[in-house]
Amino acid sequence: MMKRPEFRTAALGLIWLAASQLSVTAHAVGVADAAGNAQAGAGKVAMCIGCHGIEGYRAAFPEVYRVPMIGGQNAKYIEIALHDYKKGNRKYATMRAIATSLSDQDIADIAAYYAAQAPSSRNNPDK
Numbered sequence: 415m416m417k418r419p420e421f422r423t424a425a426l427g428l429i430w431l432a433a434s435q436l437s438v439t440a441h442a443v444g445v446a447d448a449a450g451n452a453q454a455g456a457g458k459v460a461m462c463i464g465c466h467g468i469e470g471y472r473a474a475f476p477e478v479y480r481v482p483m484i485g486g487q488n489a490k491y492i493e494i495a496l497h498d499y500k501k502g503n504r505k506y507a508t509m510r511a512i513a514t515s516l517s518d519q520d521i522a523d524i525a526a527y528y529a530a531q532a533p534s535s536r537n538n539p540d541k
């Protein structure tokens with residue numbers, strides 16, 4: 415999939431940042447079970463907010479394009495979507511790279527976190 419170079423650079427930066435955070439998380443968590451923990455998930459979505467946290471659900475970074483709303487989405491739906499990106503059943507390159515960096519536990523936690531969000535959630539800058 416063709417991408418503008420600035421987009422690719424920015425995305426790689428995000429992924430690098432994400433990977434460095436997640437490796438710390440992975441060490442702390444140890445062996446993963448698949449039950450999602452929304453509180454743990456809150457610490458794992460820093461890299462998602464740049465794209466999924468824009469009002470109107472459009473990222474302006476580095477150009478405007480549509481990003482789906484995931485706050486308040488069903489946890490199973492989010493989990494399946496992330497596993498599909500990871501396996502390559504969904505093809506969007508940036509999401510695929512991100513999902514590949516997530517463990518099953520990360521995915522479960524993130525899904526639980528986003529599923530618990532509502533537009534009125536006080537701490538919900540990140541829809």
Ligand code: HEC
Nearest residue numbers: 425461462465480481482484492495496506508509512524
């Ligand atoms: C670089 C921007 C970007 C980042 C960072 C990003 N996403 Fe995405 N995400 C997208 C775009 C764009 C789509 C739509 C892709 C498509 O058409 O398949 C998407 C799709 C998704 C979907 C599928 C939504 C649906 O309605 O089907 C989920 C779930 C998701 N992202 C979760 C995450 C999570 C969790 C993170 C952080 C770990 C994250 N994304 C980080 C841009 C991003």
